[in-house]
Amino acid sequence: MNPQTISTPQAADAGTASAIPIPNPLCEQPDFSVPAEMVAVLDELITHYPRKRSASLMLLHAVEERYGYVSRQAVEWIAARLELAPINVYELVTFYPMFHRQPTGRFHLRICRTLSCALRDSYKIHDHFCRKLGLDPHGHGAQTSKDGMFTVEFVECLASCGTAPVIQCNDTFHEEVTLEKADKILEGCK
Amino acid sequence: MPQEYRQILKYADAPGYTPDVECYLRHGGYQILKKTLEIEPKALPDGKSMSPAEQVRDQVKLSGLRGRGGAGFSCGLKWSFVDRRSGKPIYLICNADESEPGTFKDKQIIHKDPHQLVEGMIISCFANDVHLAYIYIRGEFAEGARILNRALQEAREKNFLGKNILGKGYDLEIHVHRGAGAYICGEETGLIESLEGKRAYPRIKPPYFPAVLGLYMCPTIVNNVETLCAVKHVVDLGPSEYAKIGTPNNTGTRIVSLSGLVKRPGYYEVEVGKVTIRELIYDPIFGGGLRDGRQLKAVIPGGSSSKILKAGERFKLKRKGPDGKDVEQELDMLDLPYDFDSLIAAGSMSGSGAIIVLDDSTDIVAALSNLSEFYAHESCGQCTPCREGSLWMSKALHRMANGQGRKGDADYLLKIADNIPGGRTVCAFGEACSWPVQSCVTKFKDEFVARGTQDEERRAAGSK
Ligand SMILES: Cc1cc2nc3c(=O)[nH]c(=O)nc-3n(C[C@H](O)[C@H](O)[C@H](O)COP(=O)(O)O)c2cc1C
Ligand code: SF4
Ligand code: FES
Numbered sequence: 001m002n003p004q005t006i007s008t009p010q011a012a013d014a015g016t017a018s019a020i021p022i023p024n025p026l027c028e029q030p031d032f033s034v035p036a037e038m039v040a041v042l043d044e045l046i047t048h049y050p051r052k053r054s055a056s057l058m059l060l061h062a063v064e065e066r067y068g069y070v071s072r073q074a075v076e077w078i079a080a081r082l083e084l085a086p087i088n089v090y091e092l093v094t095f096y097p098m099f100h101r102q103p104t105g106r107f108h109l110r111i112c113r114t115l116s117c118a119l120r121d122s123y124k125i126h127d128h129f130c131r132k133l134g135l136d137p138h139g140h141g142a143q144t145s146k147d148g149m150f151t152v153e154f155v156e157c158l159a160s161c162g163t164a165p166v167i168q169c170n171d172t173f174h175e176e177v178t179l180e181k182a183d184k185i186l187e188g189c190k
Numbered sequence: 191m192p193q194e195y196r197q198i199l200k201y202a203d204a205p206g207y208t209p210d211v212e213c214y215l216r217h218g219g220y221q222i223l224k225k226t227l228e229i230e231p232k233a234l235p236d237g238k239s240m241s242p243a244e245q246v247r248d249q250v251k252l253s254g255l256r257g258r259g260g261a262g263f264s265c266g267l268k269w270s271f272v273d274r275r276s277g278k279p280i281y282l283i284c285n286a287d288e289s290e291p292g293t294f295k296d297k298q299i300i301h302k303d304p305h306q307l308v309e310g311m312i313i314s315c316f317a318n319d320v321h322l323a324y325i326y327i328r329g330e331f332a333e334g335a336r337i338l339n340r341a342l343q344e345a346r347e348k349n350f351l352g353k354n355i356l357g358k359g360y361d362l363e364i365h366v367h368r369g370a371g372a373y374i375c376g377e378e379t380g381l382i383e384s385l386e387g388k389r390a391y392p393r394i395k396p397p398y399f400p401a402v403l404g405l406y407m408c409p410t411i412v413n414n415v416e417t418l419c420a421v422k423h424v425v426d427l428g429p430s431e432y433a434k435i436g437t438p439n440n441t442g443t444r445i446v447s448l449s450g451l452v453k454r455p456g457y458y459e460v461e462v463g464k465v466t467i468r469e470l471i472y473d474p475i476f477g478g479g480l481r482d483g484r485q486l487k488a489v490i491p492g493g494s495s496s497k498i499l500k501a502g503e504r505f506k507l508k509r510k511g512p513d514g515k516d517v518e519q520e521l522d523m524l525d526l527p528y529d530f531d532s533l534i535a536a537g538s539m540s541g542s543g544a545i546i547v548l549d550d551s552t553d554i555v556a557a558l559s560n561l562s563e564f565y566a567h568e569s570c571g572q573c574t575p576c577r578e579g580s581l582w583m584s585k586a587l588h589r590m591a592n593g594q595g596r597k598g599d600a601d602y603l604l605k606i607a608d609n610i611p612g613g614r615t616v617c618a619f620g621e622a623c624s625w626p627v628q629s630c631v632t633k634f635k636d637e638f639v640a641r642g643t644q645d646e647e648r649r650a651a652g653s654k
Binding site for chain 1: 289292365447451
């Protein structure tokens with residue numbers, strides 16, 4: 001039997017990429033759109049793979065980098081582009097720690113939590129950032145400051161353990177971070 | 191005198207050395223690729239002939255090169271398992287996920303000498319009749335991915351990549367694929383799933399050996415960044431010259447990532463087996479010793495997943511004496527030669543080549559709690575023993591590290607850790623998450639028991 005005929009989508013969602021509703025945690029982004037030049041770049045990326053589905057992480061990165069998070073609309077857009085069901089993209093957003101379901105700040109501070117950095121006081125750095133930005137030092141996961149400027153997140157080993165403690169501000173690595181250095185990094189975020 | 195032996199990192203830190211192709215070419219770059227593509231078929235005594243690709247594979251096998259990613263498996267042997275009769279395309283993937291805590295060597299190659307990796311990959315692809323290959327790089331290395339993309343583009347422009355490479359009729363394309371922050375993407379079958387655009391759920395073996403049923407169910411080779419660079423040097427020197435570097439069965443060089451509580455953390459390329467752990471930690475040209483006034487407590491010798499070695503532990507090792515006969519020798523943990531076989535003989539492993547040093551200021555319970563939290567976070571969740579076990583261990587250790595220990599915690603932890611590995615899980619993460627707990631709790635049992643007992647007594651006395 002053709003599995004498509006088992007359940008008939010309800011009319012309510014007609015018009016979107018798929019009729020299967022995405023579970024709640026994804027944010028709505030009604031004005032989501034992908035500019036033409038970005039579409040061209042993404043379509044080129046898709047050609048790197050014999051199967052389109054392989055490009056899903058690369059497309060998710062592109063969206064996360066541009067908007068700071070992955071919304072329901074983004075998931076559906078990527079799924080349509082790769083001829084997938086939205087769940088195939090959604091399950092990646094919930095699996096891979098680099099994708100966020102809530103908007104993140106303009107500056108994303110990732111602080112390494114793992115042993116070599118912890119031995120060199122990375123917890124103090126995390127604590128310092130949280131206090132300065134009005135966030136909970138014991139909070140779990142990514143936390144974003146009220147003004148939407150900063151996201152602070154503990155992450156696992158960033159492969160720079162020889163220069164611990166390390167943090168990443170957006171794509172830039174900062175090594176052997178001290179409290180003074182941490183303040184400088186914050187000041188540089190404008 | 192112990193010393194560095196810079197082969198792969200020969201130029202990486204040289205003043206003025208830049209990651210662009212012109213600089214690489216000025217330093218003899220892509221000459222080994224040219225040499226490889228000029229190999230002629232070799233006539234064998236039995237009348238058959240050996241193709242150039244087969245000859246390269248043969249060289250890699252004879253060189254004794256072992257994988258630098260974690261398991262230390264023979265590279266030549268791995269390549270010999272590839273199913274070449276299926277008629278399907280063969281893929282090669284460079285594992286640049288570098289996510290084993292403590293490890294930061296591949297990053298040095300990618301950032302400072304990306305063309306060396308590209309050349310090593312092209313040679314390895316040629317040797318295995320691969321026409322499409324990927325570099326799977328961890329997502330956080332966004333800059334590394336840009337550097338590699340630039341290098342690949344330069345290589346295309348010079349016709350080291352693309353159609354009819356250097357006019358020799360060989361076609362190859364390499365693309366960069368970015369992961370997204372999940373450790374399990376370093377495990378080769380998880381990596382393959384991830385490259386197919388799925389959750390990185392490792393595949394069960396058998397039947398999904400990458401050499402037979404890998405990417406898109408085609409034969410696939412997964413090799414670490416450093417391994418692929420070493421292939422270039424094997425072809426350059428020839429297998430017998432290459433095998434003279436290092437020690438028997440542990441040939442070549444290794445980039446050791448040294449971190450933790452030493453004076454000079456950093457990456458050091460050494461001949462495999464020619465330096466000891468003691469030298470790596472204490473010698474002024476390597477770690478330079480511990481911070482003043484500190485004593486060694488323990489060493490994690492091969493990435494966070496390897497079993498911890500306690501200061502003062504002694505091991506009996508079989509080594510070849512001057513007359514070639516095996517003699518049994520008893521060695522202090524620090525005097526173990528840093529190679530694959532000695533660390534296995536000591537019940538641990540050299541894994542990804544990452545040494546984490548802990549001194550007597552380290553709270554061993556907190557250190558293990560830190561690592562367990564990593565594993566609890568990174569388990570992909572497919573197998574119950576791993577998913578639940580890693581979380582239970584982490585919770586118990588977190589409780590202990592925060593003054594809420596119990597007398598029975600040590601045994602409780604061991605009971606969980608003993609029930610995860612040994613074929614109960616789909617992938618070796620099961621071992622990876624339990625080995626640190628098994629080794630730490632067994633070797634530092636006094637401390638774990640004392641901690642739990644104190645906490646219990648304090649609570650019984652009515653304080654928190
Ligand atoms: C949990 C787990 C994590 C791993 N992480 C990495 C990694 O980050 N980088 C790597 O090269 N190999 C890693 N490996 C080893 C790979 O599965 C594979 O053996 C290796 O890439 C093969 O390359 P090699 O033969 O050149 O060493 C990991 C293995 C396991 C079980
Ligand atoms: S052992 Fe752990 S990481 Fe590996 S497949 Fe099972 S649940 Fe996933
Ligand atoms: S432990 Fe922090 S970078 Fe590795």
